[in-house]
Amino acid sequence: MKYFYKITLLSLFMLTLLSACGGVPEEKSTASHSEKAFSVEEVLEMVAKENDVTRTLYTKAIVGKGKAQGMKFDEDWRKDDVEAGPLPALFLRGVASSIRKSPVPLGLYLGSDFPVNAANKFVGKQAELFKKIKMNQKPQFFYDSDQKLHTAMFADVAGAGACVSCHNDHPQTTKTDWKLGDVMGATTWQYPKDSLSYKETIALLGSYAQGTVDIYKEYLAEIEEFKKSDKPEIGSKWPAEGNYLPTAEVFLDSVKKLSSYETMKHLVAKK
Amino acid sequence: MFKINPLRKRQFFGSIIGLIVGIPLIYILTLDATEEYISIGPMNTGHNDLKCFACHTDAKGNLLQQIQSNFSHTIGVRENGVDFGTKDVTVDNCLQCHDRPNDRHPVYRFSEPRFKDAIKNIDATTCITCHTEHQEERVSVESINYCMNCHQTLVVENDPIDISHKDLIAKEQWFTCIQCHDFHGNHKYAVPVKLADTIPMKIIQDYFDGGSDPYGKLKKYTALSLEDWLKSFDK
Secondary structure: OHHHHHHHHHHHHHHHHHHHHOOOOOOOOOOOOOOEEEEHHHHHHHHHHHHHHHHHHHHHHHHHHHHHOOOOEEOOOOOOOOOOEEOHHHHHHHHHHHHHHOOOOOEEEEEEOOOOOHHHEOOHHHHHHHHHHHHHOOOEEEEEOOOOEEEEEEEEEOOOHHHHHHHHHOOOOOOOOOOOOOEEEEEEEEEOOOEEEHHHHHHHHHHHHHHHHHHHHHHHHHHHOOOOOOOOEEEOOOHHHOOEEEOHHHHHHHHHHHHHHHHHHHHHHHO | OOOOOHHHHHHHHHHHHHHHHHHHHHHHHOOHHHHHHHOOOOOOOOOOOOOHHHOOOEOOOOHHHHHHHHHHHHOOOOOOOOOOOEOOOOHHHHHHHHOOOOOOOOHHHHHOHHHHHHHHHOOOOOHHHOOOOOOOOOOOOOOOOHHHHOOOOOOOOOOOOOOOHHHHHHOOOHHHHHHHOOOOOOEOOOOOOOHHHOOOHHHHHHHHOOOOOOOOOOEOOOOOOHHHHHHHOOO
């Protein structure tokens, strides 16, 4: 009995000691109610809109107009013997890669039912939801229970002549009759939390913007290394005006001018 | 001085011996020079110069806090447990030195839902699936047929190789992929156009086991050394 009493006392002492020290602060998967500002769906819609603006600007003003000036864009743009810039799909992959390096746990992918690269073909749940997107162009949301990630898919519409002509003429294309306005694919976005605080939302949008700057700077760095091709002048002018390319800052400023109204509307409405 | 109860002499001397042996042992085993004795195995090829702290960083909180948090998690009053002692080594640790823009198969891509079935067979979302550390080798996969998980429907236009990719796939010759293509696409070399000129499997296996690089010495990207990695924090 005495032994049992001692053990109980010792256990209670140990438990009290353990509780008294306080545990390691817990990182919760959802923001507390007071911090919760946006649902993950709202935030992903915001960033997807910024992505639409960025991609359209890059495709039309850089790739489209740049090609008219003789600039080259290639899927193998990173190869040493290729002197070219990234095609829009690879520009997006560059953004996604940069986001992955940031502390923001945002995933971004591009796929289609008729991709140029077979590895980008949708299967399973994504293929199923993409059918709906093609019908109404509305975003689709689901929870990926395997990876515990909130997932959103947004239509990727052919918004520039360059999208249509490049995909139709590509030697490995699986579809040759794309036309302007077609849903050519969809972006898939993933985030681990179901809601985000204001600060997390700003960080996520910032991470996307930084991704844009990073890949654009990589393109400019690639131009620096050109040996055979003409190097465009990099400054404040755009390819529409001649053999020019905007700096990363000028490019991002234009993206912000075009997208800030929509984004700010959401951010301010909640503030 | 204090008096030792004769009945407790054995415990007393046991404790003294424990302290005399234990304290120097803890001191010695925490020295940089003795890292290899506490390591669970020799480092993989290319990692020989790494120190433990490059991957194993202290977990959050002190020992008592970690015990309490994990105890609370076990009895269900806390949502998540915590790392004990040192943090789990994750992909982020690897990418601090190995991340680069030209990776043909970056790990993050496999988090996309469409790779759900593929990663059930080979979890390409994490480096250690293929590069298990402390094995004194380069690649630790059991079978070199992993390309089959994603490339079953591969079509190569104007296929340059004498036995087409289509035929190789139809015959399930999946081990031939690696004889031409290094998985991460980090080598600068001319890909052969005849199957007979490809790198023999024996040499590939030797390379995986830590041998010399059959794809050549020219690389597009070199991983950071321990020194460069440390310098990266100053930037």
